[in-house]
Amino acid sequence: MSQAPSALLLISTGCPHCPSVLQSLSELVKEAKLASLEVVNIMAAPERAAALNVRSVPWVKLGDFELLGMKSKTELEQWISKASSNTEQSESMSAYFEELMTSGEIAKVQEMVEQQPKHIQSLLDIMANEQSSLSARLGVAAVIEHLSGSDALVNVIDTLGTYCQSPNARIRNDACYYLGLSLHPNAKKYIQPLLEDEDADVRECAADALEEIGN
Secondary structure: OOOOOEEEEEEOOOOOOHHHHHHHHHHHHHOOOOOEEEEEEOOOOHHHHHHHOOOOOOEEEEOOEEEEOOOOHHHHHHHHHHHHOOOOHHHHHHHHHHHHHHOOOHHHHHHHHHHOHHHHHHHHHHHHOOOOOHHHHHHHHHHHHHOOOOHHHHOOHHHHHHHOOOOOHHHHHHHHHHHHHHOOHHHHHHHHHHHHOOOHHHHHHHHHHHHHHHO
16 A cells, blocks of 8 residues: 655745645545644745745645645645556656646756656656647757756667667657757767658658757
8 A cells, every 4th residue: 555645834824825735635634644734834934945945835745746836635646646656657757847847847857867766767758648738849959958868868879779769750850850859979860760661751850850869
């Protein structure tokens, strides 16, 4: 049985959404879906908000996940489930990254991937998901572009190579682009076959990627 996580909630006097989130989290504690709940009013303890770099409320921390803004009880339960799960960590982190990027928090994702390079797999999961939103995929591109030439990107060359065989042209194109950003010669063996791809955009991306590595 998964262990129930604890939650930290930051609120502020006058916040219209804070009472609802507080009530939902309190109910989840009573239902034993949360082990405990710490509530901090940042007007009384502004130093807590400053230490956590929190600029608006309600703000909830559940395990590795930081959630901003109004969240229903159902949404909170879903994040509690992800936070307490011992499996599918990459999948859970992908959902969290997508939440952040669609909310404009790309810098937060970038910071997390830089601190823990293993999280790059969660970005690739978003890239390879045909249901991912455009805003999330654009966020992935922004983060991976920042990682150009890094060990984190070089270490997933083989994974990106498998995505180059996807039946979805958009996924092949994205994988090819990120292989080019690796700037590593090992990526060429996956890019070169795409020069003959049936999709014109993929062929163009492959040519650009090989030139990028060559430079």
